[in-house]
Amino acid sequence: MKPDVVVVGGGPAGSATALLLARAGVGVRIVERARFPRRKVCGEYLNAGAVAALGRLGVLEAVREVAMLLRGVRLVTPGAPPVELAFGGAALACAREVLDALLLDAAVAAGAVVEHARVDELVMEDGRCAGVRVRGDDGELTERRARFVVGADGVGSVVARRLGLTKPPRRGGRYAVGGHYAGFGPLDGHVEMYVGDGAYFALNPLSEIRANVMVVVPRERLAQWSRDVDAGVGGAAAALGRGVRSFEGATRLGPRVSIGPLTHDVRRPSAAGALLVGDAAGFLDPFTGQGVFLALTGAERAAEAILGALAAPGREAATFGAYAGWRATDVVWRRRLGRTVALLVAVPALARRSAARLARFPEAGATLIDALAGAIPPQRAFRPAVLGRLLV
Ligand SMILES: Cc1cc2nc3c(=O)[nH]c(=O)nc-3n(C[C@H](O)[C@H](O)[C@H](O)COP(=O)(O)OP(=O)(O)OC[C@H]3O[C@@H](n4cnc5c(N)ncnc54)[C@H](O)[C@@H]3O)c2cc1C
Incomplete structure (x- = not known):
């Protein structure tokens, strides 16, 4: 039929x-x-x-x-203390x-x-x-x-x-490489985002001991890793983790996955x-x-x-x-919102400033999370009291 x-x-x-x-x-x-x-x-x-x-x-x-169940996001930018934002829903x-x-x-x-x-x-x-x-x-x-x-x-x-x-x-789309890993220190229900150097590493806990790890990098970086991508991912994650999150002892479970350009x-x-x-x-x-x-x-x-x-x-x-x-x-x-946030975290000086402002104005971070999750229209994040507050 x-x-x-x-x-x-x-x-x-x-x-x-x-x-x-x-x-x-x-x-x-x-x-x-x-x-x-x-x-x-x-x-x-x-x-x-x-x-x-x-x-x-x-x-x-x-x-x-x-x-x-996830409780929030922990954002780590170069030269600034980690900032935690709780998820509204x-x-x-x-x-x-x-x-x-x-x-x-x-x-x-x-x-x-x-x-x-x-x-x-x-x-x-x-x-x-x-x-x-x-x-x-x-x-x-x-x-x-x-x-x-x-x-x-x-x-x-x-x-x-x-x-x-x-x-x-x-032009210039980035590439993502990652997989499921075990062997990190304790995972506490926070998505961890480590940003800097034109790249970012996200760690998302799938259980108390198992996490999804994704490293998003420019194409040239991926080309440099061609001989040992696992070492490249681990090295990039360790560099971005900068003492907050250690990759040592972490082992990949199952296949490495990659995609790009994004x-x-x-x-x-x-x-x-x-x-x-x-x-x-x-x-x-x-x-x-x-x-x-x-x-x-x-x-x-x-x-x-x-x-x-x-x-x-x-x-x-x-x-x-x-x-x-x-x-x-x-x-x-x-x-637009995604690109603006990506830009804020891609430029080290902006990322540091945004992290400091997020720590000072948690309500701006909460509104941003609500806008990204559809609880309020995305346009609301562009009000001066939200994105504006993270910059000025
Ligand atoms: C690195 C990375 C990290 C991400 N992280 C997140 C995240 O944490 N949270 C989040 O919400 N989103 C995330 N996303 C985005 C999310 O993965 C996608 O938006 C989502 O998968 C879109 O779902 P979809 O059904 O449109 O497409 P897909 O999930 O890609 O499904 C498409 C399906 O179509 C099938 N298909 C393709 N071509 C054909 C064909 N010719 N014939 C028959 N079947 C075909 C494929 O096999 C596939 O099963 C991420 C994306 C990337 C790349």
Whole structure:
């Protein structure tokens, strides 16, 4: 049977979109190229907004059972004492192989069908996206037609590319390398961010003894590490930790993961018959940890737009336009906020000043965290009493 919707990609954006559509009685096929459970390069921090969205999807209890409750963030900048900011709402750390498999299972339980295959091409008819062409394990290319296609296939989205929506990549994107580690000193429920020297290292406790470690560096640095990336990651983390966090005795559990350049954006998030959701619709600098929150809230908006278009085909332009309008305001402000914070921590003098001001004005830090987690609109962080206070 021809499904109403084909969703390309079974990450948080794709699974959540499929779950919401299937729950509303829509026929959904998810096409996912990876076999789950699969690793995803991610800091694995779920902000309070992502946690609330998991609650609305009905999977929060299951996630809580396998996640670590986070209390706050500890920011360490060169030459300044560490600053601790408490999270306003419940935030969690959860390994993505567990979270993503759980969300995909929830979509299947709601009625979605999952096909293991890679989408290579789109079916276009009269300028409209009418389905996808998938390549299975046997190498054969077959068509999957649908009334709507959702591109939830992450950074470098093939759906965005085939629709001609991808913007040329920005130069100078950074690279992330990391993995799961054990053997640190005690982990106390704080995400630890160490910044400086054009790079940063984030440590996110997945349990009392196991942590996600990600080092984000410019391309040249990665090239210098090519002979021994583990030593490079350890060295960069140790240098950024500067006596606050020791890497000595830490050992990697499982594979090292890497990704880059960290850049992907689109001219618009929809075309006739197709919507982009999550990272496929534009990637935000990972420093502020808004990605899963945006994937889940974007899925809610995308499902609403598709349900509206399925109910009244003449309304597609209006419902897809409303979705694009949301991304053009909320997400654009989030990207600005992410870039501003990234800039503040990238320039050593600014980072030192911001850390000192955060310690002096904790309410500015609390507002910033609320804005990043969706408790208040991101624009509010640009008020003089928030970002302004960190600088002046
Ligand atoms: C270094 C780093 C650290 C990060 N840290 C955090 C963090 O701590 N907190 C946070 O909230 N966000 C973080 N993010 C961002 C977060 O990982 C993403 O925003 C999030 O995964 C987006 O979900 P998604 O479903 O859109 O895409 P993805 O999770 O990338 O899922 C896309 C899926 O599509 C599948 N796919 C791709 N192409 C095809 C194809 N052609 N055919 C079929 N299937 C396909 C892939 O296999 C994948 O399963 C980080 C990102 C990076 C790079």
